Amino acid sequence: MTGDNKFQAYLDQIDRITLLVPTSYHEGQIDFFVIKSTQIHETISIENVHELEGFIKYEGKVEGSIEIGQSYIICDNYGEKVPLQVGAVIRTKEFDERFYYNQNDLGAAFYSDHIMIKIWAPTASAVVLKLIHANSGKEELYVMARQRKGVWEKELPLDKEGYYYRFLIDVNGRTNEAVDPYAVAATANSEYGVLINLHTAYVHLHEKPPFLQPTDAVIYEMHVRDFSIHPSSGIENKGTYQAITESSGQPGKTTGLHYLKELGVTHLEFLPINDFGGVDELNPHASYNWGYNPLLFNVPEGSYSADPSNPATRIAEVKQLISTLHQQGFRVIIDVVYNHVFVREESPFEKIVPGYYFRHDEFGMPSNGTGVGNDFASERKMAQKFIIDSVLFWIKEYDVDGFRFDLMGILDIETMNIIRKKINEIDSTILVFGEGWDLNTPLPYNQKAIMANARQTPQIGYFNDRFRDSVKGST
Structure with a gap:
């Protein structure tokens, strides 16, 4: 079978996997599937089957625990393998409760002796911080560490102030490059965020005029x-x-x-x-x-x-x-x-x-x-x-x-x-x-x-x- 007509596997609820199988793949017929990782090896029984135009949709419940952000492989009864992608689970209340991060330190924060970069990316399997020197254009890559609630962080020395930055996010089997949504400074036309201490753009603020009603x-x-x-x-x-x-x-x-x-x-x-x-x-x-x-x-x-x-x-x-x-x-x-x-x-x-x-x-x-x-x-x-x-x-x-x-x-x-x-x-x-x-x-x-x-x-x-x-x- 070619890659174009393989099935796709999605985590649509915390404990449920959906398979979308093209009818061109073994006429869309699958008997069972297996989820594999270093922590889990479980055969999934199919509970629901829906016929769609050109596809058959299979749903099954996982008994073991799935950790969002880790990599899993789904195998069918023919031996074909695909990665498990994060699907509609991210729009569930369970996902929101599990990964809500209530601290006010996302983005780039400047401290007396270091810069801390944090990004909320709970579905990512890896995140890399890319820095670009503003003058030379030299590129530096730093692997970020995953912390609680799906937050990734990297501590940098203060001499990285002024550098341009982006994130490389591995999610659902591909790498996306993105600017920090919490960026407070950017290069022209939003190509990169910029590590800037806002005190360097300090302006004395005049008292605002009175206003009652x-x-x-x-x-x-x-x-x-x-x-x-x-x-x-x-x-x-x-x-x-x-x-x-x-x-x-x-x-x-x-x-x-x-x-x-x-x-x-x-x-x-x-x-x-x-x-x-x-x-x-x-x-x-x-x-x-x-x-x-x-x-x-x-x-x-x-x-x-x-x-x-x-x-x-x-x-x-x-x-x-x-x-x-x-x-x-x-x-x-x-x-x-x-x-x-x-x-x-x-x-x-x-x-x-x-x-x-x-x-x-x-x-x-x-x-x-x-x-x-x-x-x-x-x-x-x-x-x-x-x-x-x-x-x-x-x-x-x-x-x-x-x-x-x-x-x-x-x-x-x-x-x-x-x-x-x-x-x-x-x-x-x-x-x-x-x-x-x-x-x-x-x-x-x-x-x-x-x-x-x-x-x-x-x-x-x-x-x-x-x-x-x-x-x-x-x-």
Whole structure:
């Protein structure tokens, strides 16, 4: 038999294996199969058989213990062997409970005498850290050690600061190369994460202006590039973070921040400023994008930076921007897009733990309530944790004052309420609101953060297009 018409074996529950057998392989007929590893050798009795188009599906229960992250071989009664792949088990509650990691140290952490790199990859059989010297391009490889809850770690000396890094993850019989989803700095166009101590991009933060009631907010939505790009804007560094705070008054007309002050604006709401696809950061004016193609959620977008090739520059620019806006009397809201990623198959989430971070329908296919090909599975513990960690990072590191959640109806009520609770522990004047439309995603209706469930999410606002249409007419 050729490799093309072998059967495939998947772990779909903690104790159940599914075989998908092409009808071209022994007419799809299998009598029994065996699971083998250094720890287990067990014959699996077939319990359920389903006929599919071109395939026959077999299901059997394993009596022994299967350790996710270890390698297993499945043999059939003809002697054919295939690797056991991690399947739908990763979308079970049992998997979530077994591998939920509740520490706040994923990514690259700097300590007084070392750097610690950690990545959550419970289904991986091996993880290698790849370092690239920023100037010479010399490559270094380090085997990472598996710890509890599927976390892999590697300690590095402090002289590795400034190096570029990626992970090589062995999972389901193949090696995927991925950027760290917890990266806080990146090279141009998101090719690598960068080991950067955020203290090197320190900016003195001005005290934010006082704000008492959410209903006092006058919010101005702003696209960083659009705000200054017009030839007559009177701004020098057009289309950049720096341009927003440039003095831009001109004889006979008011532009820039002066204009916004005249309007009585209290909050500037930036369209996404986290790292996104669709624009070449090294040639930013060649194409245009609103920013709803998220790549790295904790890295500032480089196409708005004066120097996208310097990972520290964009960090300092965003910090300086927010600090200056606070000094000028404005609070800052950022538009966050945790409901989807740009391209699921190329996302670090999918490469590191395939199938976990995204919702799938009853046929096992990725759901598409967002309309862009994937829905982030916020109800899963580590997906939820990532969103919460990211929100808190933007508050603690960048001092932002609010979050507008794009397509918030994709996210679940529990996640949004935890976010609100944790934000209140820091600063209850930080605004949280989003788009509460009911979208066609597998999340149960009563769990969706939508307008119809608004009573279940106190202190979270909803963009209401009915109000908008009443004021300005239907779109």
